[in-house]
Amino acid sequence: MRIGELAEASGTSTKALRFYEDAGLLPPPERTRSGYRDYSPEVISRLDFIRRSQSAGLTLAQIREILEIRDGGQAPCAHVQQLLSDRLADLDRQIAELQALRATVAQLKADATTVDPTRCDAQSVCRYL
Amino acid sequence: MRIGELAEASGTSTKALRFYEDAGLLPPPERTRSGYRDYSPEVISRLDFIRRSQSAGLTLAQIREILEIRDGGQAPCAHVQQLLSDRLADLDRQIAELQALRATVAQLKADATTVDPTRCDAQSVCRYL
DNA sequence: CTTGACCTTCCCCTGTACTGGAAGGTCCAA
DNA sequence: TTGGACCTTCCAGTACAGGGGAAGGTCAAG
Numbered sequence: 001m002r003i004g005e006l007a008e009a010s011g012t013s014t015k016a017l018r019f020y021e022d023a024g025l026l027p028p029p030e031r032t033r034s035g036y037r038d039y040s041p042e043v044i045s046r047l048d049f050i051r052r053s054q055s056a057g058l059t060l061a062q063i064r065e066i067l068e069i070r071d072g073g074q075a076p077c078a079h080v081q082q083l084l085s086d087r088l089a090d091l092d093r094q095i096a097e098l099q100a101l102r103a104t105v106a107q108l109k110a111d112a113t114t115v116d117p118t119r120c121d122a123q124s125v126c127r128y129l
Numbered sequence: 130m131r132i133g134e135l136a137e138a139s140g141t142s143t144k145a146l147r148f149y150e151d152a153g154l155l156p157p158p159e160r161t162r163s164g165y166r167d168y169s170p171e172v173i174s175r176l177d178f179i180r181r182s183q184s185a186g187l188t189l190a191q192i193r194e195i196l197e198i199r200d201g202g203q204a205p206c207a208h209v210q211q212l213l214s215d216r217l218a219d220l221d222r223q224i225a226e227l228q229a230l231r232a233t234v235a236q237l238k239a240d241a242t243t244v245d246p247t248r249c250d251a252q253s254v255c256r257y258l
Numbered sequence: 259c260t261t262g263a264c265c266t267t268c269c270c271c272t273g274t275a276c277t278g279g280a281a282g283g284t285c286c287a288a
Numbered sequence: 289t290t291g292g293a294c295c296t297t298c299c300a301g302t303a304c305a306g307g308g309g310a311a312g313g314t315c316a317a318g
């Protein structure tokens with residue numbers, strides 16, 4: 001199948017497909033005599049995997065690592081478990097940071113809505129921040 | 130004061146100061162006869178404001194908006210309150226998204242540690258994702 | 259035979275907040 | 289006068305995941 005068909009079938013764009021090839025996520029496909037890319041239909045499930053992994057927050061670099069292990073003939077199980085653990089730790093850290101920031105901003109906002117605004121000080125630009 | 134002194138006094142870098150000037154956060158300072166930037170000390174409190182605002186998660190573009198209102202002679206109170214409200218809504222949305230993602234990833238990880246890894250399917254690359 | 263839809267490679271652009279470095283000018287002390 | 293520390297402008301690059309568009313080749317239908 002040609003790149004446009006694959007793009008439609010997989011829900012991506014032709015740009016993304018060429019980009020994935022450059023990035024090592026898709027193997028270079030066969031070419032027709034005239035140079036068009038000629039994909040085998042199995043690539044669709046590979047692209048589904050890429051999309052599911054992206055939904056789990058993995059970067060393309062991490063997804064490529066998994067695919068390379070898999071393409072090397074091994075099951076990437078342990079590596080995937082490690083990536084998921086790392087990702088979970090990342091998420092916990094990010095969530096904690098955002099919650100701390102949320103508390104700060106909520107306090108600033110509370111101050112900004114209750115304090116008398118006429119007492120602004122030209123020097124500090126804004127008394128709320 | 131020269132740009133190096135200001136950088137030291139305000140805890141930023143000379144690079145950042147020139148960048149802020151280009152970005153419209155700092156007014157172009159006086160110049161010495163030889164072309165050196167010659168800052169007045171009041172810029173320090175402006176830089177403090179920029180830093181506090183960044184700590185609250187505002188972008189430089191948003192900070193510039195506040196400064197432009199202030200520089201226009203008005204108190205930016207209402208605008209700041211709006212920005213803080215928007216920021217709070219942003220944070221709530223981001224936190225909710227991350228928590229949903231965290232639940233998904235936690236489920237994937239749980240599956241990955243309990244399911245028999247020998248039943249991998251070559252077609253789908255990895256049965257956990 | 260020509261039109262239009264598709265394909266190729268190529269390079270630049272997006273947003274964020276800067277950092278690094280090159281090439282050259284300035285200032286002050288020894 | 290020379291050296292080093294400072295300053296100037298401008299160009300390029302960082303990470304991420306592609307998007308936009310140019311210039312040109314290809315294929316099937318009318």
